[in-house]
Every structure is written in C-alpha cells, then in structure tokens.
Amino acid sequence: MKRTTILSVCILIPVLLRGQDFKSFPMWNTALPLEQRVKDLTGRLSLEEKVGQMLNAAPAIPRLGIPAYEWWNEVLHGVARTPYKTTVFPQAIGMAATWDAGSLKLMAQYSAIEGRGISNKAIREGKTGDRYLGLTYWTPNINIFRDPRWGRGQETYGEDPFLTAKMGAAFVNGLQGDDPKYLLAAACAKHYAVHSGPEPTRHSDNINPSTYDLWDTYLPAFKELVVNAGVAGVMCAYNAVNSQPCCANDLLMNDILRRQWKFTGYVTSDCWAIDDFVKNHKSHKSTAAASADAVFHGTDVECGTSVYKSLVEAVKTGIITEKEIDVSVARLFTIRYRLGLFDPAEKVKYRQISENILEAPEHKAHALKMARQSIVLLKNTPGVLPLAKSAKKIAVVGPNADNKIAQLGNYNGFPSRNVSVLDAIKEKLGSRASISYDEGVSFTSDTLFTPDEGSLYAGGVEMAYYNNTKLEGPVIYNTMAHQIDFAMAEGQAPAPGVSNVNYSIRFSTTIKPVADETITWKMEGDDGYRLRVNDSLMLNSWNGSQGQRNFRLKVKKDKTYKIVLEYWQGNGNATMRMKSGSYKKADMTTIANRAAQSDVIVFVGGISPELEGEAMSVNAKGFLGGDRTSILLPAVQTEMLKQLQATGKPVVLVLLTGSAIAMPWENEHIPAIVNAWYGGQSAGTAVADVLFGDYNPAGRLPVTFYKNDADLPDLLDYNMKGRTYRYFKGAVQYPFGYGLSYTKFHYSYIKAPLQLKKGKPLVVEAMLTNTGKVKGEEVVQLYVAHSGTKQMAPIRALAGFRRIALEAGATAKVRFELTADQLMLVDANGKRYQPEGALTISVGGGQPGVTQTTTSNVLQHNIMINK
Structure with missing residues (x-):
C-alpha cells in the first residue's frame, strides 16, 4: 500500500509540471525585479539549453515559452541586410566627417526605430530566429583608423581617439534610446581591441602594442562607450594581443573590461574568432578548451561556427563549471529583458512601432542632411565652384558618376531610391542644360564592359512569378522574354495577378555556345538574386544587392548550359538585368574630345567598397584582400584626368572613397576637388547641391590625407610613432580637421x-x-x-x-x-x-x-x- 502511494505521487508530479502554464513562472512576472526574473529563467534551463543560448542563433525553448533569437544584426549607417527597404545614411567615415555628434545621434535613433519596426513585424510573424531581424546590433566600429590602407577603416569614425569616442558615444545614446527601463535597441562596441588590419591575416595576427599606445590610442574610445555611454555589448576581435586571443585575453577582458571598467553587459566574439584559437592562433588544443577559456574571460556569445556546443563536454569533463556558464547566460537574458522581449507588447512603448516607419520622410531628409554635412571641399580655385546653373553643357565622366553601389558603402541596407551624381545633376538642371556622360575608365583599368547585340538565349527566357519573396507556392504568372532585362517602377505590379511588392521571379533559359570561350555577364539586381549554372550555385547576392557585379563562365562548344537566375523584390523600384558582353579598351582621347564640347567637366572617381572592405577576394592593382597596397588615386584615373585637363575646360574632381587618397598631380593641376565619401542614398543629390551652390560645404577630414605611400609605416606595425596627425611630423596633402567653405x-x-x-x-x-x-x-x-x-x-x-x-x-x-x-x-x-x-x-x-x-x-x- 505504501509503495503504491509513492509510485502514484512520482507519476503525478511530471503530469502536473507538463500541465503547468509557463506564464505563471517568475521569469514572466513583470512586477518582479529584472535580476530575479533572469535568475528564475536561468535556473530552469538544462545545461544543453544554456549552451544553446550562447550561440548567435539561439534556439527556441518551447517548454518555457522562450522564442528563438538571432543575436547577429547590423546597423552601421542604417539598418542593414534585411529583406526590407531601409534608409541608408552616409558610411561611418562620412558621418565622422560631419563633426556633428547631434546629427549622428539622431541618425542612430532613426535607424533603431526602423529596426524596431522590422523586429516587431518579425515577432508577429514568428521569425525571431531569422538573421538581421533582431535588436542586438553589432555596431559601432570604434577601432582607430591608424592606417589609410585598411579596407574596413570606412566603418570607423577616423584616426582620432577623442573624435571617435564622442561620435561613438552619440551613436550609442541615439540607438539605445532614453527610456529608463527598456532599450530601443542594443549597441555593441567593436572590435575590442587593437584591431585595424591587415584583412588577409586578421585571424592569426598577434599584436604587441606598447602600454603607452594601448592606453593613449587604442582604448580611450572603448572606455568612453563602456564607462560613460553605457553600451550594451562589446565584440572581441579576431587577433591576439600579447600572444593571447582577444576573446580570451587576461588584460583586455578580465582586467580592463570587467574589473577596471566594471562592464556588466554582454560580450560576443567576432564571427569564427573562437574557432581561430585552435585553427589559426593555435593557442588551444581543442574546441572545448578554447570555448571554456573564452567563457572564463567573459565572452558570452560565440558567433559563426557553433564551437560553443563543446561547452557541454567541457562541463562534463571538468574544464569549466555550469555556474560559470550561468554567468554568461544571465548576461544574455538580461539584454533580452531590457529590450522588452519578455514583456507584454502593450507595456513596452517601443513594441508599438510599426514597419510603416521604414524610410519615413524625416529619415530620408536626415540622410540627405548628413550626406551634405559630410562633404569636404578639398580645393577650390576662385571662380570654379560653385558652378553656374546657367551652364548649357556639362560633361559628367568617371567610374563613380553613375555607380550607385559605391554610394552605399559596406554593411549597408538598400533604399527604395538611390540617387547617383549623374542622376542628381540631371534632376537639378533639367532641360536647361545638355548633360553628356561617359564612364571613361574603370577604377583601375582602361577597359570597359560593352554589351553584346542580340541575345545568347536562342530559345528565349522563361519568367515564372511568385507572390512571395522565396519562390514558394504556385506560379502566379508565366511568360517568355528575349533577354534578362527586367525593370519595374515602385508600386507597379509586374504581371497579372502578381503583387506590386514582395514577389519573386525565376528566370530559366539555356545556352549552347558555338565556340570554346569565356562568356562575361554584367549583372544588376535590386533587391536580391542568385545564379545557378547546371544546378550549381555560381553567384549569391540573395541578401540584397544594388549596383553591378560581373560574372564569367568558361564554356565548351556545342555543350548545353542550363541557366537559372532567381530574384526577389521587396518594395521600391525593381531591377534585374543580366547582360552578356565583352571588355574593350577605352579611347581616352575620344572621351576627352567629347567632354571638350562642354562648358565644364565633372569627373566622379575615387574608389569603391567593391575594392576596399572586409576580407575580400579583390586582387586588382593597388588592392589586396580588402585592403589597399597604395593610397594613390589609381593611375588610370590620373591619366584620364590629364586628358580632360588638357582640353582647357574647368575640371572638377569628385571623389567617392572610404579612406584617404593621395593625389599629387590632381592637387597641383585640378582646380576644384570635392570629397564625398560613400554618401548613402542621397549622395548624388548632396554632391549636386554642393557643386551648384545650393549647399555650402563644411565637412572636415576625420583622417589625414598623406602625400604618398612613402609616408606610411608597414601596415602590420601597430606602433603609433609616425602615424596620424598626432604623431606624424612630415608634410601632408590635406591634414586631419581640414575642409574649405564658400564663405570665410x-x-x-x-x-x-x-x-x-x-x-x-x-x-x-x-x-x-x-x-x-x-x-x-x-x-x-x-x-x-x-x-x-x-x-x-x-x-x-x-x-x-x-x-x-x-x-x-x-x-x-x-x-x-x-x-x-x-x-x-x-x-x-x-x-x-x-x-x-x-x-x-x-x-x-x-x-x-x-x-x-x-x-x-x-x-x-x-x-x-x-x-
């Protein structure tokens, strides 16, 4: 009898627990203190569940009502990489050139509001586990831009610790909001610390900065954001410092960040950085040891390879205790609670924001304001700028004149409308002036793409339309075309029965070459696309791509190739083009002769985020792996400028760039030079406003423009001696803080x-x-x-x-x-x-x-x- 009673109780307890409403747990009680709710939640998790929450893609825990959450999101200069159209502000280095912390704070606030609208929609649709839809943004990048050759310097606020600290703090304050209880969004200071290239070796580099340089240059901005701005997160860097990987560094993580600065927020690794412990730094013998050591040093989230799953083994083998895991888990859920993700929507004011806020008129107006503010007038011979609107003929030349992708920088979103310099000049002058356009030369070469006449696709191209962005469900409409050349104005339905937004198209065709050759396609898509040849994925821009990309395919005579191009469109203007052609040498003399017929020549050159950026495969002259090997304006552009200058007509040089450019010949011979950075969706409008005097430029350089490559130490040398305006003693082309005006x-x-x-x-x-x-x-x-x-x-x-x-x-x-x-x-x-x-x-x-x-x-x- 007694045994039966005990057995009945043992069976009954699990049944009661299964039937208990998880909403009654203290973790869901909004009346309790945050710490108590987090402690209750953490205590209900198994070891395996805790470890799962320490991955960037944290899975759902249905038994507790915990939704999936993806920590990885980006908002460097506007919400990035989402399937929605968002406002794109100037690249970070351009926003630094405004020297206006108030403008930057407002930009961050607007971006966070757009991010909230997207996140709230994702919550309603149960997509909280999708990347780029969350509220933990891994921004700002406050590394010091110590060397202009570093390709990711465009993501920073320049070379000065004070300017970086103040602009970074303004960003954090704007992004995180001013509510006493809830975060509007969570900012993350990166990459901690002593990180600024080279890109090709970042996963294995060991930096040994002097103690002086560490505290004088590399740490002040991080201290400002952690101690004074209250940044929610910090990202530890790939490289090692003093022979310890940053994410398991005694000095940086335990001593400075947690003990001296008393940081209580969360730390995420840079993506794949923990895996580097074993594979590249070779500082640890196993992923379990590497993962445990990162947690010992306060790295709470592991991004990239899910090596943190080995923490289960590390606990079971005694490398680390579950209590130490609990510390990280508690930090992570504290952030999610502060974002209001565990409270009823009606109690969190930010949960009321709708996706209709995306690209709000005031957001777009501020993007234009910051683009204008960022422009630096480097040179202006009296009488050249501003240009007269009465000019009858204007020649616009150069690889960036109509290159919209360059304006968006990197880590970018995609706006409904992106105005190039050529577009803006035409819009400003209308029918009053004749405007000619020549691409002239490419960034580094004098060969240009020339489209083929006719069609490669003898049987035509099949176009299948779907009423969603994932090519799912039934085909709504089928048709045939001669080319892949699709364009649709904003709000216009592309075919009968197909929505005017959020649709997708599958282009299918075959080619049968008549000779062994290499076919070159120039591709342009807005929003996302991917290309398969014979069912193999060859090119993937599914997360969004505005601008042009090239694709080359070696083919054999009489062999049939199946071409499938998949494309999705969210809202705004729709474009998907895939034109075959060949590269031909530019005739600079002919281009210059055409330009000579105009009253003034505007050359829009510089470089592009397609050449400088994060861990890229670029290997063009002057560029390597995302970095630059030379700061000189590419020689082919100087040669084109020489021919244009020889016409005797006034030449204005407009530069788009994410870093300093040396221009010895241009500085001496070109009468007016304007630096416009990567100015975002309104870059073209801002440039045209400056060129024609509708806006008086006042941007200032956040980096030194050196005269030549000889001014620069080795890129891997982190000693600050001879670097930046604070320690460089030579003559420069344009100094830090420099910029001209149309007034005095x-x-x-x-x-x-x-x-x-x-x-x-x-x-x-x-x-x-x-x-x-x-x-x-x-x-x-x-x-x-x-x-x-x-x-x-x-x-x-x-x-x-x-x-x-x-x-x-x-x-x-x-x-x-x-x-x-x-x-x-x-x-x-x-x-x-x-x-x-x-x-x-x-x-x-x-x-x-x-x-x-x-x-x-x-x-x-x-x-x-x-x-």
Missing part, C-alpha cells in the same frame, strides 16, 4: 587663463564671425599641446569641437569646458597624469600651422599649469 570665417579672440592649477577644469572662449557673403557652417576645433613634457606625447590632440551655422556677417561666441582629464597625458605605464608647465591651446577651423589655403584663421594661447 574669422576668430577675433581666444579667452582663457594664463595660469591653471593642476587638476582643475579649463574654460576656453572664442569669438567667431562669418566675414563672407553667404551663410555657412564652421567646425570649430580646439587642440591641446604639452610642449614642456619630456615623456612621449602627441604633437597635439583634439579636445573639443562644435559645428556652428552662421549667416553672412553674423558673430557667435564659442565656449568649451575641458575637464582635468582632457588636459592629461598617458605615461609609459598607461597611467594618466597631468604634466606641469606649458600648455598650448589652439582654437580655429583646423589645426594650427596648416599651410594649405583655408577659410578661417587659428588662434593660439599659452597656459602655465602649476601645482
């Missing part, structure tokens, strides 16, 4: 004390007047220099900046309040100290001692620092 500014005085007690703050005032004839903006820059110290110190260092708009003739007082910390230096042991003796303060529109023609003066003031 004058600083009439600088007010500051003659003596200052050590440890006290410093107040500096200056009077600024727009002495020109048009309204303009000035970026007021304050630099400090310690001339009396015998220890290593920057030549000068930025300590304050303001972007100020003034009407012609107007005057404004500018005031800076510098903390005692801003007047300090770093000693050889990484400790901050304030030296006694002479301190020089300079205030103006750039650095003191700049030799180029400028549009404002710089004032200096000496202060004695006493005990």
Whole structure:
C-alpha cells in the first residue's frame, strides 16, 4: 500500500509540471525585479539549453515559452541586410566627417526605430530566429583608423581617439534610446581591441602594442562607450594581443573590461574568432578548451561556427563549471529583458512601432542632411565652384558618376531610391542644360564592359512569378522574354495577378555556345538574386544587392548550359538585368574630345567598397584582400584626368572613397576637388547641391590625407610613432580637421587663463564671425599641446569641437569646458597624469600651422599649469 502511494505521487508530479502554464513562472512576472526574473529563467534551463543560448542563433525553448533569437544584426549607417527597404545614411567615415555628434545621434535613433519596426513585424510573424531581424546590433566600429590602407577603416569614425569616442558615444545614446527601463535597441562596441588590419591575416595576427599606445590610442574610445555611454555589448576581435586571443585575453577582458571598467553587459566574439584559437592562433588544443577559456574571460556569445556546443563536454569533463556558464547566460537574458522581449507588447512603448516607419520622410531628409554635412571641399580655385546653373553643357565622366553601389558603402541596407551624381545633376538642371556622360575608365583599368547585340538565349527566357519573396507556392504568372532585362517602377505590379511588392521571379533559359570561350555577364539586381549554372550555385547576392557585379563562365562548344537566375523584390523600384558582353579598351582621347564640347567637366572617381572592405577576394592593382597596397588615386584615373585637363575646360574632381587618397598631380593641376565619401542614398543629390551652390560645404577630414605611400609605416606595425596627425611630423596633402567653405570665417579672440592649477577644469572662449557673403557652417576645433613634457606625447590632440551655422556677417561666441582629464597625458605605464608647465591651446577651423589655403584663421594661447 505504501509503495503504491509513492509510485502514484512520482507519476503525478511530471503530469502536473507538463500541465503547468509557463506564464505563471517568475521569469514572466513583470512586477518582479529584472535580476530575479533572469535568475528564475536561468535556473530552469538544462545545461544543453544554456549552451544553446550562447550561440548567435539561439534556439527556441518551447517548454518555457522562450522564442528563438538571432543575436547577429547590423546597423552601421542604417539598418542593414534585411529583406526590407531601409534608409541608408552616409558610411561611418562620412558621418565622422560631419563633426556633428547631434546629427549622428539622431541618425542612430532613426535607424533603431526602423529596426524596431522590422523586429516587431518579425515577432508577429514568428521569425525571431531569422538573421538581421533582431535588436542586438553589432555596431559601432570604434577601432582607430591608424592606417589609410585598411579596407574596413570606412566603418570607423577616423584616426582620432577623442573624435571617435564622442561620435561613438552619440551613436550609442541615439540607438539605445532614453527610456529608463527598456532599450530601443542594443549597441555593441567593436572590435575590442587593437584591431585595424591587415584583412588577409586578421585571424592569426598577434599584436604587441606598447602600454603607452594601448592606453593613449587604442582604448580611450572603448572606455568612453563602456564607462560613460553605457553600451550594451562589446565584440572581441579576431587577433591576439600579447600572444593571447582577444576573446580570451587576461588584460583586455578580465582586467580592463570587467574589473577596471566594471562592464556588466554582454560580450560576443567576432564571427569564427573562437574557432581561430585552435585553427589559426593555435593557442588551444581543442574546441572545448578554447570555448571554456573564452567563457572564463567573459565572452558570452560565440558567433559563426557553433564551437560553443563543446561547452557541454567541457562541463562534463571538468574544464569549466555550469555556474560559470550561468554567468554568461544571465548576461544574455538580461539584454533580452531590457529590450522588452519578455514583456507584454502593450507595456513596452517601443513594441508599438510599426514597419510603416521604414524610410519615413524625416529619415530620408536626415540622410540627405548628413550626406551634405559630410562633404569636404578639398580645393577650390576662385571662380570654379560653385558652378553656374546657367551652364548649357556639362560633361559628367568617371567610374563613380553613375555607380550607385559605391554610394552605399559596406554593411549597408538598400533604399527604395538611390540617387547617383549623374542622376542628381540631371534632376537639378533639367532641360536647361545638355548633360553628356561617359564612364571613361574603370577604377583601375582602361577597359570597359560593352554589351553584346542580340541575345545568347536562342530559345528565349522563361519568367515564372511568385507572390512571395522565396519562390514558394504556385506560379502566379508565366511568360517568355528575349533577354534578362527586367525593370519595374515602385508600386507597379509586374504581371497579372502578381503583387506590386514582395514577389519573386525565376528566370530559366539555356545556352549552347558555338565556340570554346569565356562568356562575361554584367549583372544588376535590386533587391536580391542568385545564379545557378547546371544546378550549381555560381553567384549569391540573395541578401540584397544594388549596383553591378560581373560574372564569367568558361564554356565548351556545342555543350548545353542550363541557366537559372532567381530574384526577389521587396518594395521600391525593381531591377534585374543580366547582360552578356565583352571588355574593350577605352579611347581616352575620344572621351576627352567629347567632354571638350562642354562648358565644364565633372569627373566622379575615387574608389569603391567593391575594392576596399572586409576580407575580400579583390586582387586588382593597388588592392589586396580588402585592403589597399597604395593610397594613390589609381593611375588610370590620373591619366584620364590629364586628358580632360588638357582640353582647357574647368575640371572638377569628385571623389567617392572610404579612406584617404593621395593625389599629387590632381592637387597641383585640378582646380576644384570635392570629397564625398560613400554618401548613402542621397549622395548624388548632396554632391549636386554642393557643386551648384545650393549647399555650402563644411565637412572636415576625420583622417589625414598623406602625400604618398612613402609616408606610411608597414601596415602590420601597430606602433603609433609616425602615424596620424598626432604623431606624424612630415608634410601632408590635406591634414586631419581640414575642409574649405564658400564663405570665410574669422576668430577675433581666444579667452582663457594664463595660469591653471593642476587638476582643475579649463574654460576656453572664442569669438567667431562669418566675414563672407553667404551663410555657412564652421567646425570649430580646439587642440591641446604639452610642449614642456619630456615623456612621449602627441604633437597635439583634439579636445573639443562644435559645428556652428552662421549667416553672412553674423558673430557667435564659442565656449568649451575641458575637464582635468582632457588636459592629461598617458605615461609609459598607461597611467594618466597631468604634466606641469606649458600648455598650448589652439582654437580655429583646423589645426594650427596648416599651410594649405583655408577659410578661417587659428588662434593660439599659452597656459602655465602649476601645482
């Protein structure tokens, strides 16, 4: 009898648990403190479930009502890589060139709002496990752009620790919102730390920075975001520092991040970085040991290869304890709770945001504003810019004149409308002017693609339409075409019965070559596409691609090749073209002769994110693996410019770039040079506004433009000596902080004390007047220099900046309040100290001692620092 009773109870308990509503658990009780809810949740998970939550693609746990969650998402300069059209702002380096932290904060807020709209839709549709739909954004990239050859420098805020820190903090504050309980979105400071190329060796590099450089250059921005801005996450880098991989680094992770800075947020590895411990750094003998060591050092999420699954084995074999796993799991769920993902939607104000907010008018207007703000006028011979709108003939030449993909940078989204420079000039002048266009040359070569006449596809191309973006379900409409040349205006249905948004097309055809040859296709698609030849995947841009890509296929005579191109369209304008052709040498003389018939020539060149970026397979002259081997403007563009300049017509050079470009010939011979970075969806409009005087440029360089390659140390040398404006002692082409205007500014005085007690703050005032004839903006820059110290110190260092708009003739007082910390230096042991003796303060529109023609003066003031 007693045994029967016990047996009945044992059977009954599991039945009761299965029937219990998980919503009654404390983890779901919104009235309880966050810590208690997280503790309850963590305590209900099995070891295997805990480990699963430490992967970037965290699976659902249905028995507790926990949905799947994908940690990996990007919002570098607008929500990126989603299947939706989003607002694309200038690339990060361009936003840094605005020197406007307020604009950057608003951009981040708008981007987070768009991200919320997408995430809320994903939650409603049960797609929380899909990549690029979550709210944990692995941005901003606050690595120091120490060398202009690094291809990912375009993702940063430039070469200066102070500018990077202030712009990065503004981004975090805008993205994460101001609600006292919930995050609008979660930012992540990356790549921690001492990471800035080379790209081809990043998975195995070991960097041994001096303690001075570590604390003076590489860590200040991270400290600002962690200690002061409250960033939610940090991403540890691929490389090793002092022979320990960053994601398992005693100094960086345990000592500095967690102990000194008291960081309580989550840390994610860069993708595949933990796998590098074994395969590339060879610092660990097994994935279990590598995974456990990363967790010991506070790396909570492993991105990429799921090697963290070996943590189950590591616990069972005693390498790590389950309690140590619990620490990471608790951090991760704390972030998800702070995002409001475990609370009723009606209690979280950000959960009310709809996807209808995407590309809101105010977002698009701000993208244009920032594109304008980012443009740096590098040179302007009097009388050249702004151009007269009365010009009757304008020649637009160059590889970036109509290259929309270049404007989007990398880590980008895809807007409904992307305006090229050529488009914008035509729109601005309308029928009043005749505008000719020549691509001229490619970025690095004088050969250009020429489409074939006629069709390769003798039997035609079958087009099958689907009413979704995944080519699923029944074919709604079938038709035939002679070519793959599809284009549809925004809002227009492409075929009977097919929706005007969120559809897909499968193009199917065959070719039977008449000779052994290589067929070249130029492809252009918006939104995403992928190409299969004989059922083998040959090209994949399914996550979105605006702009052009080339594809080459070696074929045999009389062999049949099955070609299947799959394409999806979300909303906005639709394009899918696949044209065959060949490359032919450009006739520069003929191009120049055509341009000579115009009143002015606008050459839009530079480089492209198709050449510089993350871990790329590019191997063109001057480029390698995503990095650059030379900072010179590619020689073929200089040759084209020489021919255009020889026509005697005024030539304006517009550069699109993510990094500094050396232009010795151009700087001497081209009368006007404009740097427009990768300016986002409104780049073309912004350039046209500057060229024709509808906007007065005021962007300033966030990086030094050196004169030539000889100015640069080895790319893998992380010693800061001879690098950036803070330590480079030679002459430069255009200095950090430099930029011209169509008006002039004058600083009439600088007010500051003659003596200052050590440890006290410093107040500096200056009077600024727009002495020109048009309204303009000035970026007021304050630099400090310690001339009396015998220890290593920057030549000068930025300590304050303001972007100020003034009407012609107007005057404004500018005031800076510098903390005692801003007047300090770093000693050889990484400790901050304030030296006694002479301190020089300079205030103006750039650095003191700049030799180029400028549009404002710089004032200096000496202060004695006493005990």
